[in-house]
Amino acid sequence: MTIPAPLDEVLGELPLVAARLTAPRRVRVDARPENLPALLELLKGRLGFFHLSAISCVDWLEEGQFELVYHVWSDKLKLLLSAHVRIPREPGEYVSIYDLHEPAGFFERDIHEMFGVVFDGALSLDRFILTSWDGPPPMRKDFDARKYAEETFSTVNYHPDWLKDIEAAGGGLEE
Amino acid sequence: MTDKPLKANERPPAGAEEAAGPAARDAAGPGQACPAPSPQERGVWRKIMDRFADHCRARSLFVLHYCTGCGAIELPPTITSRFDMERVGITPMVTPRQADILLITGYLSIKTLKRVILSYEQMPAPKYVLGFGSCTINGGMYWNSYATVKRLDQYIPTDLFIAGCMPRPEAVQQVLLQLIEDIDSGRANAWRDYYRNYDFYLGNQQALFGPKWNTPTDVIGEAEHYGLAGEGTYGPHTKLLAESGGTPMELARAERPARAITGRRKP
């Protein structure tokens, strides 16, 4: 299991952090933020990585970083390449790749909504899902969803008859 | 999404408490069907007419065609050949204005809840609400999610709940048959509770949507029209309505309307 020669060659042209085969047809590339767009452009131009499958964002709270993962698929090589970049959590800004891959429009918008990452030159960073949300970006690790839910919503406080009987006998629900 | 304290667990004023007959158990709190008006309110003739109306009403019910959640996937089977609900005169209806039944098919995201309330208020009384599955009862799978409401009956009065995640078509059949029976026997009166305790429901709605929350329907006016306006109808929350003065359209715009993400980038 090795990286196909043509891909290896292309990757060699850029100062990358690392590249390795993680599974059959899965290549992980760690790139520097400054040269990720160039990388994607090379891949698209030379090796037919036309299809942007997804852009994922991972919030690494301890490191104070957002990890952006660009999953691109090449029909030519039958290979899915995941390009990882780490950007500082504050201010959390990065460049859009909309000009290169139109689907990025959706994913960048989604990441902006869920993580608060700002993509410079993105097509639209309008809210899509959380149109009336005024809390912090919910997918951030420092947002405690459960606490928020407990504070915002009420839950049923059951007290059926069988429970009353048991409580009368000295039992009851345990915490 | 506001720091306003939630009113969910607050007992409504006496409106819903005057329990009577079989429904006594059900008057436990908000959202439970509250009893039919007591005899001294209406004359015997009117009562007979009511019974007759209920009897006819129960034979032809339109279900609002609104798939609010995953439970909706079991509706097509329910209304089509296999579990054919048209046998008992139940069929989907596209507009709230002509619908009798509002099915809340599972979880409600806050965004959907707004539309549900708008639809519900557009429906003409008497109207009936059915809660599908765990999510409408106590949050279900999404009990710790930030996006879905946990208790339907805190926001609109609910006639019947049905267990399941999601309920099978047979279960949906049963809940509809049960509803028909309740309507026929004049027990399905949850809709009155909305008018009787409008302030309670509005309070919970405002707790989620903000104090400026408003709808085009003049609920209080309708409450007075139906003779259901009680001390539970007016309250601190209804006062806010006058001040807010925003229509849903304005509020919708306030929701930062999105632009298309296709085509040429806007300058």
Added chain:
Amino acid sequence: MSDLKQIPAIPDPDAIEPSDVYDLYFGPNHPGIEGNYSIRVRLSGDRIIEAVADGGYLHRGFEKIMEERLWMQNIALVPRICVPDPVPMEETYARSVEMIGGLTPPERAQWIRVLMLETSRICAHLFTFGGNAATVGLYTNMFWGVTMRDLFLDIFEEITGARIYHIYITPGGVRRDLPDGVLDRLEALLDELERRMPQFEDLFFNNAVVINRASGTGSMSAEQALAWGATGPNLRACGVASDIRRDDPYLVYPQLDFDIVTEEGGDALARMMVRKGEVVQSVRILRQVIPRLRELKGPVRCPLPNPLAWDLPAGEAYARTESSKGELAFYTVSSGGPRPYRVHVRGASSMHAVQVLEHLLTGARIEDVAQIMFSLDACPPEVDR
């Protein structure tokens, strides 16, 4: 073709008299919308100048709550992400976990999974038939499609113990072996389906109404489809033979013999034709799977520690599946704990329901909105998650 189909150039918004232009909220409460979804369209007359997809009505914050649950607990959660076609969700999540944990499900389990996936594909497509037919007023077809699907749900119920949310495919295999005789019943049902296909053909694909309404409606070229990120049947309807089962194979698909269905034209009709072809192919696959499962014996789960004490090694995996809607992918990250650190769901419809739809609606006529959306087979809960 009637000249009605000749779509004129999109009027320039600035050239139009303001009074002529109006906004229309299409959904979420609208029979023409698949699921709880909304499109805000700006119209000039009955011609759409601009369409804005408005989702989020089904947002449950899946990716967040999955981070709070154990690896095994999440199997109960994932099928909820896409209701009409839940099996690929379970499969993809399970496979991403297996890729991280280095697990390989037993062979029998892999065949069972394929059986589940293809049956689910048939269900989803039959469902879409119905919806799509309804948008052109052919309700009989809807009744047939939904009823046919329901018979398959009975098989699901027998295998998994639930009609819709099977919670059957787990990391490391499937939860239980097939009950006796279910394969015979499935085979009988497939015969029935094959018997009914010509009738569907007759009533729908060969129907003048459908053909005149659907052909040319919401059409896109292969280049556009690729650029806009369309996948699955919608892409194949533009003549692009791309199928993850072939290109990025998983489970035992390499051992199976099936064709990738493609059509030309990329319009609503072509998309439905592709789905019809895929139903036939799925039946073909199942016909190969069933005898294999009859002779193949063995375990259906690989041993795991008890779910309460199951830590996965740190790692990440990107699992892709060809769902009935298109490319479905889970990006799962483990930081070496009992819970996922991050799960990103790439819903198959996230492209179709937003930008593809917006593209196709721009310039279309208002009466075609429903049909275009259904022909894309967009699944809103997948988009909202």
Added chain:
Amino acid sequence: MTDITPKDKGSMLRPLKALSFLFREPATLPMKPRPAAKAYRGFHLNDWEKCVGCATCQQICDNDAIRMVHVPELPADPAKGVRPRRPAIDYGRCCWCALCVDVCPTGSLSMSREYIHVSRDLDTYLILPDEKGMHGEPYPRGWTKDDDTDLLDLTRRNMPMEDADARADNFSEICEGYDPQTAMLEASRCVQCGMCHDACPAHMHAPEYIRAIFEGDFEKSVEWIYRTNPFPQVCGRVCTHRCETACSIGKRGEPVAIRWLKRAAVDNVRQEKTIAIALRGMAKEKTGRKIAIAGAGPAGLTAAFDLAKLGHDVTVYEEKPEPGGMMRYGIPEYRLPYDRIDADIDVIRAAGVKIECNTRLGRDISLDALKGACDAVLLATGLNMGRSTRIPGSDHPDVRAAVDLLARITAGEEIDVPERIVVIGGGNVAFDIARSMARLQRRKYGKVDITVTALEERGKMLADEEEVIESAEEGVTLVNARGPKQVVIEDGKLKGLETVKCLSIFDEEGRFHPKYDENDLILHPADMVIEAIGQMSDVSWLGEELTEQLEWSRGRIKVDDAGHTSVNWLWAAGDLVRGPDVISAIAFGHKAAEDIHATIMGETD
């Protein structure tokens, strides 16, 4: 695709096709619920007979839908691992995933094929499921646990052991212990229900230290162990492991090997590291109080360790040359190597406990002296004298007491090993001496001839099962349900033991009162008879005065739960006052230490 044309442009007769469907069987079903599939996941059923209230279902439920309800009228038995709790299901949360069924250790949970519940009363959605089902109507069982769906691992990792002929003639340890990998695998079977914690006399934090082992953090595990037990090496080997009796995994399968895991934890941590961990939370400054403890057995040393950690000045007086008491002189080396005992005792010494051996109360040091010099005295001298059957001939010199022999073997003294031996007794001690003598016999004669005559039947043996099995492997013969009748002696020479069939051991009130069938006699020929029917304590050193002051109950010093005697400065703990095993003695030691501390510190402030 624009040029596509329908095959027929719809002739007028086209609609007639519909007629062909007239005679098709309709798809529509009658308007009543269908019976669900065999394995349908409907409402929950719970077999209250099987359910033990372990709350594993509550842990696995991803919707927080299961809450345990305390039901007072249910039986509670920590020793058996039964809690008076049952799960209640919130159908406003449940998602019918049936993970609770798959994970249920007892297999009591299952799901019925009932699936309809319609109500407007929310209270009806919280259910305490039982066998009767949601609405009391009989529905067939749906989803149940089977081999496929079971999420628990019911077989324990087996312990590597020396085989019989390798061990039969030497005293080297039999069990080799888990390696870290096996330990982690075994630990992964635990569902953290905490039954073991309740069952253990010392209430050890078993779930916590098992979890730590699973995480591979053996030091954390040792820390958890030392919170409640300063003898992990000992208990990790010879504990009577009541925790495993209570373990909920053991309800259907083999319980988690909690004892071996404890041993694995200490085996995988360096001794000096263990000491450092054990001494965490040691009192910074001394209290200046002096405490004397008689007897360096588990009870005495545990109390000493606790008191020393609290900053007291503790001295332990031991009559034997080495500390450890019965752990050392009662348990053979092949079960518990002496260096392991030393390892534990080193930790205790490191806490500042002074142990003075070869010091017998009354002989080398008097209680009065201790009373004068110390703030408190704790008696933990244990049971050091073998009980006699008092049957005819039991006073013959070749009739020995098991404890004496065991002690002498430990002390390395030369003891005469005859060719044929009969042991009276069915407890662990009987097998300890039998197996020890067997080893010596094998050395001396190359063969074994030892018969153990137990009063109990095979099923009701007091000894651990593995003892019985292993002794058989080593050539020891076991005869069940035989009561000793007399020791047969001909002209001063011991010929053997005559036993009589035992019909029942206890009478109706459950008192010890065996009934014999006098006609069923057997003579077991032997040159030596060993009595291993229990021990008694020698308290002659108390002295008349103190013996007068103390209150007694049935031959033992009367103490309260914390071991405080009727004499203010005197405490008693361990076997001396209450039995029966090491872990109980340790628990008692903790209690006594706590009470002593409270009392003597209370005097001042």
